């Protein structure tokens with residue numbers, strides 16, 4: 001059963017990957033013979049979603065609970081939500097180029113999920129509630145739609161900047177794309193080190209307990225006031241170079257911080273290699289893919305993503321979250337950092353909607369806001385965990 | 396300011412109107428351009444109070460709060476402040492009861508500022524409440540400012556609009572007509588009706604409309620939000636909510652703080668996942684469980700049981716809005732100690748007696764066979780300071796007893812000191828030894844005590860909000876105006892969102908070139 005589950009996960013990954021490649025082929029192709037390819041691209045992504053569902057079902061059968069209760073499961077679900085939202089929006093607008101950007105993002109997200117421990121853990125009592133799954137899945141579906149909105153916004157920016165009409169935005173767009181490269185770089189590095197079984201661990205004091213912190217990447221930064229237990233060598237590098245500051249208190253904060261540094265380093269190296277070979281900006285590389293699109297359509301797709309995601313997010317991340325928090329912790333809302341950031345995300349998209357509706361912020365401004373909204377969601381997922389140990393300790 | 400509000404068509408409009416209520420023609424030069432009409436379509440060019448009266452203080456306050464710009468500023472301030480509040484933990488989450496020193500010690504100068512600027516307890520601060528209230532007031536006023544004119548306009552829509560109005564729509568076209576005019580309009584009417592449009596006709600004009608109810612979505616959403624905010628404000632009423640905590644040992648009945656109820660713990664237990672019991676990371680808890688009974692005293696002071704429930708995490712006891720949550724669990728609280736009495740010479744165990752730590756008094760006598768044992772002194776947390784036995788606290792961390800063992804028929808007996816965890820040498824002359832024979836341990840449940848009377852209000856507000864959101868986002872208000880004049884067909888279409896879907900619909904009824912059209 002467990003091998004079936006793992007194979008389904010690999011199957012999902014491969015289908016998303018192949019679908020991403022076919023979408024890119026379709027987007028670059030200029031001739032008309034691509035009708036078959038077009039069909040193939042979308043069929044592959046739908047097949048990916050189906051296998052992804054099968055994976056989740058086997059995981060429910062094995063673990064006895066819905067798979068959104070640790071970081072791996074949550075990010076994998078977010079990836080699922082992203083592809084699902086893409087398919088819905090594709091059904092409305094039929095833009096293949098969108099797939100050429102969304103599907104690679106889905107691949108990266110799934111790879112990023114695989115970096116976290118994949119074993120099924122039993123649920124601690126606080127997580128034993130149906131409201132938890134309802135809350136997390138609905139919120140994630142909303143976030144998936146927001147992610148599609150962000151991608152459409154990015155495509156809009158690449159279109160406008162690539163066309164050379166908005167030179168002032170070029171720098172910021174390139175920076176945004178570099179951040180994406182960092183996410184890719186981090187996922188690749190982690191998976192490589194994981195495959196080769198790299199290990200390092202440190203022992204340190206957390207609230208008067210001795211805690212051993214495991215690293216899956218060579219330590220650049222060690223936990224605050226820690227002693228190395230075992231550090232594998234990597235190309236004769238052993239590290240660490242410095243210690244994490246004492247206010248990084250979250251669970252495994254230092255190893256996560258280490259991962260972030262790795263992401264930045266690998267991302268920058270990849271980008272430098274790319275620049276050395278291609279000698280042009282990333283957005284210039286991507287521009288030919290999007291050249292033939294209608295900017296007004298892109299703007300509407302980006303808005304549509306928010307329009308679909310906003311009610312879902314309100315329901316999942318606020319209303320269902322309150323119902324669950326009221327059952328688990330005896331209060332509907334407690335300004336826990338995770339809750340606060342859900343609130344901030346929601347307020348941000350509210351501001352987006354009002355700006356668009358009443359102040360006429362469409363086009364460039366709206367696209368940047370769509371990107372910004374998703375950055376807040378990613379911050380919530382990556383950074384908040386790092387620094388703060390709240391009640392939502394897993395994700 | 397608009398002076399003349401009489402339209403060319405002869406209709407007299409109220410002051411502040413931008414598009415003629417009757418035929419839709421723009422009434423002033425400012426709005427007489429293509430972009431402008433698109434913007435004015437939101438409220439159908441109706442006079443809004445905030446744009447009409449702008450002199451008195453009352454008007455200014457009204458205009459301030461009805462402005463969406465102000466609303467956005469308020470929203471952005473709130474979200475930035477909320478973000479700052481998460482840089483360091485809030486006071487409720489810190490492991491210290493003196494925040495004034497904690498933040499500076501733990502986080503340095505930044506922590507000090509965080510505390511002094513009031514971010515450490517910001518979500519219950521007066522200024523955060525003020526921000527929320529301002530958003531609330533803004534919600535009420537902006538909705539009133541817009542919803543009434545919008546209601547009037549949508550209710551009294553004229554089918555025949557001026558060609559100026561039709562041509563100035565974002566989607567519009569003009570076609571020369573060769574075929575029979577009424578037949579063409581009939582045909583379009585049928586096709587639009589088949590697309591679920593509600594079609595009205597007047598001679599050579601036609602208005603097709605669908606999804607009008609979705610225009611109320613944002614307002615219904617705002618009403619839901621207002622109800623929700625009222626729920627939050629009500630929490631400032633005394634007695635509206637209660638937030639307390641109580642520890643109950645197994646077997647104990649204690650008063651539920653701040654209420655006239657009592658709760659008895661009939662047993663607390665902890666369960667582990669079998670598969671994890673031997674793992675090196677330690678077992679993982681699967682259940683915390685407390686069997687609780689809730690009582691109330693009757694007039695005679697007798698406890699009357701009201702309700703009974705096995706409380707689990709995520710499954711609290713709920714009695715008329717009073718909720719008890721399983722929140723903490725402590726195992727192995729010491730409640731009693733068993734002692735055995737041994738004859739020194741024969742080494743024979745004469746019997747066991749049990750001391751209940753919550754009922755220790757000098758008059759208590761424990762009988763063992765023919766012997767009687769009295770407690771002369773009790774040190775829950777024993778220590779020797781300056782050669783005098785003392786107790787460091789009232790918690791039974793290292794209980795010690797001074798017993799007097801009295802033989803039958805005597806009034807005085809021998810003393811023996813028994814210290815748990817220590818072998819204290821009592822006088823050689825003693826006939827009896829008292830030794831530890833076991834502990835009585837119980838589990839203790841930490842129960843959260845909550846009353847939150849706003850819950851139903853939040854729920855109603857949330858449901859109304861969601862209805863509004865779904866109405867507003869998953870449906871759109873689409874209208875198509877068609878007018879034939881001098882053998883020219885004028886078509887104008889408007890939707891409050893999702894223009895591409897509207898274009899696609901129009902292409903499906905025969906205006907295919909509308910799809911590709913891109914306007915700047």
Ligand code: HEM
Nearest residue numbers: 350353354357460461462463466530533534537613616867
């Ligand atoms: C946290 C507070 C708020 C939330 C969550 C919220 C939410 C929304 C949403 C979801 C929409 C629909 C947007 C769309 O269809 O694209 C909307 C529309 C609107 N909101 Fe708010 N809103 C809030 C506060 C306010 C405030 C304080 C004002 C007052 C000025 C305001 C004025 C408006 C207006 C005028 C509309 C357009 C209504 C129409 O289409 O006729 N909102 N709001």
